[in-house]
Amino acid sequence: MHKINIAIDGPAGSGKSTVAKEVAAKLSYLYIDTGAMYRSLTFRALQAQVSEQDEQSLIELLKEMEITLEQQSDGEVQVLVNGERLGEEIRSQIVTAKVSEVSAHRKIREEMVARQQQLAKQKGVVLDGRDIGTYVLPGAELKIYMDASVEERAKRRHLENMEKQRPSDITTTKEALKRRDRLDRERPIAPLQQAGDAVLVDTTNQTIEEVVARICRIAREKENES
Ligand code: CDP
Numbered sequence: 001m002h003k004i005n006i007a008i009d010g011p012a013g014s015g016k017s018t019v020a021k022e023v024a025a026k027l028s029y030l031y032i033d034t035g036a037m038y039r040s041l042t043f044r045a046l047q048a049q050v051s052e053q054d055e056q057s058l059i060e061l062l063k064e065m066e067i068t069l070e071q072q073s074d075g076e077v078q079v080l081v082n083g084e085r086l087g088e089e090i091r092s093q094i095v096t097a098k099v100s101e102v103s104a105h106r107k108i109r110e111e112m113v114a115r116q117q118q119l120a121k122q123k124g125v126v127l128d129g130r131d132i133g134t135y136v137l138p139g140a141e142l143k144i145y146m147d148a149s150v151e152e153r154a155k156r157r158h159l160e161n162m163e164k165q166r167p168s169d170i171t172t173t174k175e176a177l178k179r180r181d182r183l184d185r186e187r188p189i190a191p192l193q194q195a196g197d198a199v200l201v202d203t204t205n206q207t208i209e210e211v212v213a214r215i216c217r218i219a220r221e222k223e224n225e226s
């Protein structure tokens with residue numbers, strides 16, 4: 001039995017990070033949240049008053065940022081930028097509203113993809129994002145494309161916001177989510193799309209446990225094959 005690499009892509013709220021975290025814990029793999037890297041850069045850009053359109057300033061900012069993803073014992077991921085912990089601030093409405101524009105620039109993606117490939121050099125990693133199966137780990141042994149209806153995804157994100165005491169209403173959450181999905185799907189560089197060899201997992205009517213069990217089952221089969 002050999003460890004494999006797992007790529008999980010899909011739109012916002014489809015369940016990627018929740019499921020990726022649990023799959024990684026069950027298989028004793030490393031979980032890498034690539035969205036947190038784009039969110040950290042967006043947060044820093046807002047702090048430094050760098051526009052989301054200004055590719056050159058954004059890449060200069062990113063080059064100065066050492067982004068570390070620390071896995072905690074409870075499976076949660078702690079993001080550190082140059083040793084400083086970032087928390088909830090990378091999930092704020094303003095970061096969420098700007099992150100897709102920041103992520104659309106070629107130079108930013110090239111730098112992020114190179115860093116993610118470096119982090120995933122060893123086998124036994126689960127990465128989630130938008131372009132993992134298509135660009136970051138095209139050779140991953142298991143690729144999942146996770147999806148759910150937009151109504152269900154907006155409901156989940158709204159509930160999550162309420163639980164975490166973030167300001168939220170269902171209509172605004174749904175519109176923001178649809179806008180971000182459109183930007184992520186329509187950008188010219190590494191858009192969100194299902195890789196040809198990815199397994200489609202529709203989580204609309206599935207519990208987290210069911211999805212985790214299904215992915216772990218396929219992963220075990222792939223481990224035995226490789
Ligand atoms: O968790 P949620 O689905 O809300 O988003 P995320 O995974 O934290 O990603 C935030 C944003 O980063 C996405 O909407 C994309 O614009 C960008 N992203 C990307 O372009 N490529 C990735 N591999 C991961 C995220």
Ligand code: CDP
Pocket residue numbers: 010011012013014015016017018019156157160203206207208211
């Ligand atoms: O990472 P992504 O944006 O794809 O989604 P997530 O942050 O993992 O999931 C969004 C919310 O939906 C979380 O609060 C999950 O607990 C919930 N969820 C769910 O209710 N049922 C699923 N099958 C998957 C996620």
